[in-house]
Amino acid sequence: MRQMAGRLLGAVLLLLAGAASAEMPRLPHNSRILATGGATMIEGAAGGGIVPWAVLAGYGSSDEVGASGFYTHVDLKDYSLDAFGVAASWHNRVEVSLARQAFDLGTLGRALGLDDHELRQNILGVKLRLSGDLIYGRWPQVAAGMQYKHNLDFGIPDAVGARHDDDVELYISAAKLWLAGLFERNVFGNLTLRWSRANQGGLLGFGGDRGDGRELLVEGAAGIFLTRHIALGGEYRQQPDKLSFSPQSDWFDAFVAVFPNKHLSLVAAYADLGTVATLPGQRGWYLSLQLAF
Amino acid sequence: MRSPTTHRVAGLLLLMCVAVGMDARAADRLYDDLGGADGVAALVDQFLGNLADDARINHFFAETNLERFRSKLIEHLCALAGGPCTYSGDSMHQVHAGLGIGEAAFNAVVEDLIEAMERRDIGTGTQNRLLALLAPMHGDIVERR
Ligand code: HEM
Numbered sequence: 001m002r003q004m005a006g007r008l009l010g011a012v013l014l015l016l017a018g019a020a021s022a023e024m025p026r027l028p029h030n031s032r033i034l035a036t037g038g039a040t041m042i043e044g045a046a047g048g049g050i051v052p053w054a055v056l057a058g059y060g061s062s063d064e065v066g067a068s069g070f071y072t073h074v075d076l077k078d079y080s081l082d083a084f085g086v087a088a089s090w091h092n093r094v095e096v097s098l099a100r101q102a103f104d105l106g107t108l109g110r111a112l113g114l115d116d117h118e119l120r121q122n123i124l125g126v127k128l129r130l131s132g133d134l135i136y137g138r139w140p141q142v143a144a145g146m147q148y149k150h151n152l153d154f155g156i157p158d159a160v161g162a163r164h165d166d167d168v169e170l171y172i173s174a175a176k177l178w179l180a181g182l183f184e185r186n187v188f189g190n191l192t193l194r195w196s197r198a199n200q201g202g203l204l205g206f207g208g209d210r211g212d213g214r215e216l217l218v219e220g221a222a223g224i225f226l227t228r229h230i231a232l233g234g235e236y237r238q239q240p241d242k243l244s245f246s247p248q249s250d251w252f253d254a255f256v257a258v259f260p261n262k263h264l265s266l267v268a269a270y271a272d273l274g275t276v277a278t279l280p281g282q283r284g285w286y287l288s289l290q291l292a293f
Numbered sequence: 294m295r296s297p298t299t300h301r302v303a304g305l306l307l308l309m310c311v312a313v314g315m316d317a318r319a320a321d322r323l324y325d326d327l328g329g330a331d332g333v334a335a336l337v338d339q340f341l342g343n344l345a346d347d348a349r350i351n352h353f354f355a356e357t358n359l360e361r362f363r364s365k366l367i368e369h370l371c372a373l374a375g376g377p378c379t380y381s382g383d384s385m386h387q388v389h390a391g392l393g394i395g396e397a398a399f400n401a402v403v404e405d406l407i408e409a410m411e412r413r414d415i416g417t418g419t420q421n422r423l424l425a426l427l428a429p430m431h432g433d434i435v436e437r438r
Contacts, residue, residue: 026349031349031396031397031398031400031401032400033400033403033404061395061396061397061400062395062396062397063395063396063397064397092396133431135428136428136429136431136432136435137431137432178425179421179422179424179425179428180418180421180422180424180425183418184417184418184419184421184422185417185418185421186421226417227417228407228417
């Protein structure tokens with residue numbers, strides 16, 4: 001997996017170098033301003049890395065459609081995560097996304113002598129922009145979303161006490177960009193409230209021996225555009241704590257996102273997921289490639 | 294666990310709050326940073342060239358009196374940037390009402406302006422300050438359906 005990620009990184013850097021030097025032709029249906037489609041978060045929704053933002057995938061404006069595809073690799077101390085998927089948006093109003101995650105149990109899998117060392121899940125997402133615009137107007141852009149998650153490998157989650165192998169999560173997000181907000185640079189913020197009982201984002205199932213009710217969880221992101229092509233930022237995602245076999249930590253990341261043009265973006269981040277399935281100190285690199293239209 | 298978490302969240306929130314309060318002094322010296330009278334005129338000429346070449350929106354200007362448009366636009370940007378001009382044209386709402394300008398067309402014009410600023414080597418900070426002054430006009434120009 002590491003080797004594959006290395007080769008992917010090489011290919012991406014080549015692509016970026018080529019794309020940055022060439023003027024991209026203007027395609028129809030790509031009217032929104034550069035970077036306003038965000039990146040794709042690990043669950044397939046337009047966002048940052050770990051938080052779904054109020055922005056919609058791709059660059060379709062109010063009479064247009066948009067689309068994106070992504071691949072993300074996260075390399076933690078004892079685990080790794082691969083995620084990929086596609087998203088489409090209609091009239092900058094509705095976003096539909098599909099994603100697959102595969103979580104490699106690495107150290108823990110070997111320690112337990114498991115044949116089955118991967119936890120996979122599929123995620124169907126729908127996001128609806130309720131009001132506002134990221135850039136224009138006084139109020140933030142507000143969106144409501146849902147994610148339906150379905151575990152493909154429920155053996156381990158079941159054994160550690162998870163109650164369900166699929167579930168629906170609901171969230172509401174507000175995002176705003178302030179032009180010349182700080183040091184003459186464009187600054188953005190996003191606040192998301194999620195109603196969920198997912199263990200490690202659902203990879204360890206839903207609900208547990210410590211409770212089966214959904215909780216209201218806070219997620220946030222903030223960042224600054226150094227130029228219109230490069231943004232720096234950070235994210236936070238609160239987690240429920242429903243399994244007694246291991247505490248679950250809140251998640252953090254710090255990222256740099258590069259948007260050479262509207263069709264290609266790359267996010268590199270340092271993620272800190274704390275304790276994951278009994279193993280503490282799960283920090284590591286996050287790399288995500290997105291194609292968008 | 295609570296303490297580092299609270300600190301990091303407080304940091305994010307602080308950044309967001311500071312950002313909201315900071316755009317008040319945006320007009321200071323913007324006119325100078327745009328290169329004064331010559332700079333604004335050169336920017337507008339580059340911008341008009343971009344508009345003319347942009348097949349997404351140039352049909353909007355098919356019947357426009359370009360001489361008047363150019364001089365009013367120069368006046369408008371000069372006054373907006375804190376320069377020694379008074380805008381003598383019609384209000385943004387009057388001028389654009391009924392043209393059927395949608396989100397896509399508005400964004401296309403913004404992109405043409407950004408490209409003009411890039412072409413004129415205007416720095417990111419100056420670009421952002423001008424865009425921050427123009428963005429609030431969105432509501433008067435774009436037609437809602
Ligand atoms: C913040 C953005 C904009 C600003 C500051 C702006 C500014 C102006 C100004 C100062 C004038 C001249 C007014 C006069 O003659 O009295 C004008 C005219 C015009 N603008 Fe805009 N404009 C903006 C966006 C747009 C957009 C998005 C479109 C269409 C895509 C557009 C289309 C026109 C047209 C067609 C005219 C000429 C109208 C006529 O022939 O009488 N403008 N604009």
